[in-house]
Every structure is written in structure tokens, then in C-alpha cells.
Amino acid sequence: MRTKLLLATLFTWLGSGSSFGQIGVALDQRANAPESAVAEDVRLSFGMPSIIRVSEISANQSFKLQVFRKVSNSGLNHKQKVAQYVQRLGGGFRPPMVSWNRYPEAGIDAVIAEKLDSEFDRRGTLNGHIEAVVTANFPKAAWTHKQVLDAVSEAESSFKNCAPDNCVERLHMINQLRTQLVQAEQARKLIHMLLDDSGMIWQLEDFWYNHFNIHARKSVRDVSDFRSRLRGAMFGKFENMLLLTAKHPAMLTYLDNRLNTKNNINENFGREVMELHTLGKGPQRVADEANGTYSQADVENSARILTGWGIGPETEGARGFLFSAEKHFDAPATIMGKTFAQHDYEQGRQFLKYLANHPATARNICRKLVRRFVHENPDNPEVQPLINLLIKRFQSSGGDLLLVYQEMIASDAFWSASALRTQWKKPSLAVVSALRQMGIGIDDISTESVLRWISVIRDFGEDLLMQTPPTGYSDFNKDWVNANNAILWNKFLAAETEVYVASPKYSSFESCLRRNMVECQKIGLGANPTVITAAVSGLSDVFSLDAGFAFHPRLTEDIPWLTQDAQSDMRAGVHYPLRTVLEYYLSTPDFLRY
């Protein structure tokens, strides 16, 4: 009934041309208190009936309206609309969260606009219930920065002071501690992606961590804190995020800038901050300031400007940035013809501010965002207008990322047919989305299962948070679609569906399918094609497919062949051919597109 009220409200608005602000209908107001907002999020996350609320009149009105307009004018069918939201800005469908009676066709546009708006309101905050699952299974994930620092220091000095007969053991202990700290952070990332149904923050965090790549083991003391602060900064200005990352102990360690001093210049960070973090291109023989092209000499000057940046002693329980004037190369330095004559830390700060606001940086960041979230080929002519628009928005707002994301998500390009299924899933998303499709929930999370999935994702080539070169993982995901991964994918699904079918969770799907599977239950052996067809159509509903959505173009055509497998299943005592169909369907490359 609330839905109807909302619809009536919206139609009134549309008809009268009045703004949201003038609607004098008594709608539920979102509670202001943060606790109840979290509670609502939790309910949404765990698939309980969502209460559609319209927020109070706020600055976000225009964003919500924009999304509503774009979605409703997009020409996409309602499943496509939901898919675009759930898959591009989350970890994929999770059956308790999405069944079609929860995302009714009528009103879908408003639902999506509302959900997106609430995800933005959330900013980078963690879902407390999911976080509890993380720390329950990986206790070291609950450690504060100080606890991590203390433990690592103690283990390291214990190793330094080892006696010949216990050195090997102590080395083993420090390595084990490092491994566990890395695993705790990998687990945090994976568990939230698996369980959080408001997944935009995890997509964004993955994007930015990849952009400001850190090797979790090299920066083991600081990686957890780094990710936490990154989440906090990613809805703010790019310039601030750049400065934050440049000064963070994790980055100062990873790219060696903490060792960059006037007597011993280390160029690592000075190079990558231009090549990767901002301007987005490598050094050339001749600099060209307008284009953001710099030379090797500019790299050397960049390194000089950034000397003296180091990690401070542990004060107040946490370590951070500490600038040392005596280690700083105090002289004006010129980059791409522009001279920075400030002294000390200010010189570096102004330099980074300059880089952050250079047009080439805006172009680099906006192209990357579009490549990740809209179309894998940012040179595709259909997305050029969007990229140009985002660059304008970036520059006119001083790099306000929240506004850039909103512009991107509330764009024609994002909700157009030509943006559908242009992306290939990278291994973490492929594995997460497959597990989510199988209805993963809190009960499936254990230390053992999470470590297993982390290991599987690593086998595909994506070692979470542990990419060695600062380029991070490529956003050209087609590269993951190769023969080796195709083989591993089939093996992974065979193993995982077996676990899944043996689990109590499977029975919850039985209930969804019971109306189609009754015949199947009665039949012990000798399944007939009708049964398989029923299984497929049952699956289709639960897993949100239909031919129009083109999930697997020929699934129904393959039924005679699938029947053979299903008969084998039945002979072995598995009464439902569902496992066969499910495994096959998930194993096809169509599942790997989104």
C-alpha cells in the first residue's frame, strides 16, 4: 500500500509539474537518528521486506530525481534496470534480496532511485552486523591500528634478538603474524562483498584501492587503517584523497617515499604519483604542460619535492605522517615548466594540489571511472559525452567525487541499452556473484570457507590486496577470460555447487521451486524433459533470468543434453536436476558478463 501511495505521489508530481518539496502527503520520514538508519540498512541487507521511505527534503533531491528520470526514460525493461543497479553497484543478485515480488515492475524506478540515494547517504560506513561477522571469524580484523603496530613490533624485535636455536621459530612466528593480518583484511573485503546488499561502497573501495595500489604484505602494519581512511575519503574531494594517500604510512612504505631524503633520493613514489595516481601517463622525452606530459627530469624533480616525507613516531597510539625539514631538499623545483618555490612540506602539498587539479588528472580519473562502471571501452563513442560531462563536473567542483559519481550514475549512458552487459567480471566479482547467486548468508561464513574462497580467487590470478606493481589490477577484464581460468571456473563451480546442494540452505530454494518441482520430487529415477524444463523455469525465476535479459541464450535448447546429466544425478540419489542446471548455467561465460 505504501508503494501505491508513493506512486500516487510521484504521478501527482509528474502531472502537476511541482517539485517534491510541495507534496503535502504524509509519507514516512526517514528517522534522523543514525541508529535507526543503520537498523533499516540491516533489514535491507538481510533481505527482509524493504520499507520504501522517502527522505526528508534534502540536497540530494536533485540526484534522486535525476536517477528516477533517467531510469524511467531509459527504455530498459524492469529486470534490466534492477540488474544494472545490483550488478554494477553491488556484488550481484542474492536471492533473498531480490525476487521479483520485492522489486515490482510498477514503481521500480522510484525504488532504484531511493536505494541509490540511501547508499550515497551512507557514505563509506561499514555495516556493523557484517563487520561483526568479519571479526568473529578473523579476530585480528578487530585490532586497532595501535594493536597491530604493537604486535608487529614485538614480533619483529623478538626475531631481531633471537638466539641461534630459536631464530627459525621466531621467523616463522613473524611471518605467520603478517599472513594473518593480511588474511584478516582480505576477509573483511570479501565478507562485506558477499553479504552487503548495499554494495556500492565496496565497488568504489575496490576501484580506489586499485588506483592507489598498496601491497598488503609490504604495508602490513598500515593496510587496514589505510583502507578505512580511503573509504572515508572517497566521497570527498580527489585532492584530499591524494594527499591522504600520499601521507599515509601504508603508501610511504609501499612506494618507499619514507626513504626519500635529500642525500638519498628515491624516485619510486615521485614517479608513480604522476604516472599512475594523477596524470595517468608515463614520462616522455619532452614535457608538455598543457597535456600533462612530463619528462624524466620532471620525475627527478618530483622526487626532490617529496623528500623528507616520512612516518612519524608512535604518538597517541597510532603512527602517521611526519615531515623532516632536515631531510628535505630545500630548493625550488620545476615540473613541466611550473616552478614550486615553497619550502618544506608546503612545497609537496602545493605540488600534489597542482597535480590533483590538472586537467589530465580529471581526464584520467573520469575515464577510469567510466571504464569501471559504465563501459569497458571508454573510447566507445557512446560514452564520450558522459566522459566529457564528468570531466567538466570534476573540474568545476574542484574534484568533488560525490558529485562525479552522482553525475555518472544519473546519466543516460549508465541506463542505456548499450551499457548493458559490457563488463566482464574479474575473479573476485565472479566468485562473489556466483556465491551470492547461491544465496550465501551469514551461516556460510567461516574462517575455513573464506580462506578457501580467497585462495580460489588467487588461483584465478587476483591475489586480493596483494598486487605487486603499483598499476594494480587492470580494468580491462576481458583478459581474465582465458583458457586457464575457464578450466578453473568449471572446477570451482563443480566443487561449490556440491557444497551448496549438501547444505541446509538448498532447501530454502526448494521452497521457491516447489511449485515447479513437485513432479520432480515424486520421480525417483528417469527424469523426463518436462521436469528439466520446469527446473530451468524455476531457476529462471529464482535467479532472475529471462530470455529478454539474455542470461544464457540457449539454456533451454541445451535441455536434452542437460537431461543426461540430470539422469545421472538422479541415479545417484540426488532428486533434483537443479544442481546440474545451476552448475552449468553459472559456468557459462554469460554469467561472467554484467
Add this chain to the structure above:
Amino acid sequence: MYTSEKNAKTSRREFVCAMSAAGVGLSVLGSPVAKGTTASDKTLVIIFLRGGADALSLVPPVATPWAPEYFSSRPRIHVPLSTTVGLPGGDGWRLHPKFEALQQMWNTNEMAIIMGAGSPNMTRSHFEQQDLIEKGLAINPTGGVQGYLARAMPWTPGLSTLGGVSIGDKLALALSGHNGSIALGLRPEGLNNVGGLGGRGWNVPTGIVERMRRGWIIGRKENSAPQNAGLQATNAIETITASQAAGGISSEADYKIPEFRNAVGLMLRLPNMKYVTVDVNGWDTHVNMGTPAAGTFSSLAGNLDSAIKHMRKDLEAAGRWQDTCLVVMTEFGRPLQENGNQGLDHGRGGAAFVIGSGLQRGVYTAPSFSLRAADLDAGRDIKVTIDYREYISKVLQSHMGLSENDVLTKVFPGFNPSSTLDLPLFG
């Protein structure tokens, strides 16, 4: 002219003549040749040390004319003469202390070392340089381009359907662009059941191959990513399934670097595998290189030595060593001068090793090679005086059987071999 073994030079022909004269009954090539060995059984393994491996730590110039420059520029990270491993006839160059197995290969005429090797492109960016090298170019093209090994494949005698493999999950750029190349990360034990789906307690009517035919190949757009992946995967599975595991293989603990073991596992099954690429990460030693006995660089060197040692051992036991050639290379070397963190920044000229039976051992340098301050690039880096394509061309011709014309026009277009450089790697 190359600078080693000028007087003790023994070409293959001379060796054979000498032995024949001594009445020793050796076959024409001067070394044991297994029955049935033909040009089509040759395999080339490219071992890429990712990160820019420091040439002078791999092959310390401790008794060369440039020893003074070496010691004075690296007060904290030089390799002391006393710890190095000797290279008899190596003109004062010696090996890192951990390279005991490599020294053995030098002694048995199975290793050539090239110093001052690299790419003519001046970039010191890892990714750019690796990219260029794997494309076999000096300048980045505007469009997409195949890898140089992929370009070599059609012109390689005896190429079979599965001709190139990258060990691991990602196909090396060098092999990209040819349908006969795939990436395979499977361990030798995994190869035994490559096509099975595992985990089931009952008879599986269809394994991976059938699944992939249905789901990835049939009805897909031609040359699409899924279809190519499906075709390559099913082809690889069928080829491997039809093959037999031949010969024993040393343990993972022996190899230290599992990818080498995985490579050998595949090579033992598929003798007509032409090109294998193996990556070794971790050579980007900006800081804390450690001592010759312990620490970052030492571990890297020790692992590499073990891996190559056991690769040779297992291949030889199966009669495959004489058909195998290894090339160890890196994207660039590092500067002469250490930095303040007991490490080295990015540089230019590096070291390369060509390893295999029947090589003309030597430390090969261009006439202009020098470590004098005035001869360094930008006053800091060892100049690249031997283009990497020089030695790879030689290997492709002498070992893999490509014609010189094919190498210069198809594999390395735009490359002009130097007329002043003499690299008689194969005699």
C-alpha cells in the same frame, strides 16, 4: 668482438674434429643425440625476471677492468670477490654466491652470459618496458599488436596445435595473439585429471570438455573471447589428456619456484611444446638488498639457481635437455651506484643468460661496454649496448630453426642487427 675465451675458443666444429681425431666415436654434433630427435622437438623457455634484475649483483664484475668503479659505487651492497662463484675464462666476471648450479652449467659449456643487454627504448617504467620487450619492439605501436613469440610461432618448424604456454594464470604478452597459446597454472599432479570436474561420487557423463563445448564454443561469436578461451581450453585438455606423464619430477621443495616445476611437468608430457614462458617476480630491489649470504637479493638468486638446477635435472633424466634452451632476461638493469637505502633505482643495461646444451660459453659484451663514469647513461646507468633482440634472434634461428629472414621480417620487424657485434652463442 666478444671479450671472453679468445684464446681458449672452441667452436663446435673444432671440438668435433679434435674428438674425431682422437678416435672417440661421437656423433656429428659432438654430443649425445637421443634417437628420433628432430628440429621439431625443440623448446624455448623464456624466464622473465620481473622488476628489473640488477646485472652487477647477478654477475659481479669483481675482477674485470671495472672492478674499482663497482666497489666504490656500492660500498654497502657490492658482492665481495671472495664470496663470488668463479667463471673460468670469464674475463674477470664472476657469479653471485648462490649460483652454484649455474656455475656447473658454465663448466659444461651450457651457459652464455650477456652483459649490457636491454631495450633501446629509454623508458625506466617497468610496465612500458616489459610491454615493449614482449611485443618485440623499440617503440610503442598505436594499435594492438601480437607478442613476438606469437609472431614466431607460425614460422617455427614442427609447431603443433598447442605450441605456446605461459605458466600461471595469465597469458604472457609475448605469446598473445596466436590461438595455439594458452596460460596454464596447473601443477604436474593436476595435469593427471585436467578434464575432470572432480568432487563427484558418481560417473560424470560430461567433463569440462563437453561443458565448454556447449557453453563456450557452440553458437558463440567467432573469435570472441569466450569462444577462443573455450577452444584453447578444450584443445589443451584434450592434448594433455592424450599425453602421458613421462619421467619423474623433483619435489616442490627442490624447485623452490613452483612455476618451474609446473613448466617441466608440462614439457615432459608435451615434447612438441615450442615456447614456454615463466615469470619470476620480486626483482625490483629499491631497498634493503641484503648481503650476499642472506636477504632479499640472495633469496631471489638462490631460488632461481635451485629452480634452473632441477629443471635441467628432470629434463635431462627424460632425455629432453638437449632440446631445451632457456633464456633468462629482465626488462632493465639497475644503476651502478647504490642509493641510500641499500638498494638500487631503475636503470638501463642488464644481464641475460642463455642456457642449454651445446652453447659457446662466454660473457658477451659489446666493444663499447664500460662502467666508467663518463660512459654511463645520464651519469648513472649502464648503457644498453646489446639489443635484446640480438640474442633472441640467435636463439630463434640456431635453436628453434627459424630462418634469419623470418626472424628479421616477421618476428622483429624494424630490428637491424648490429654489424659490429659478434654473438657466436652457438659456436
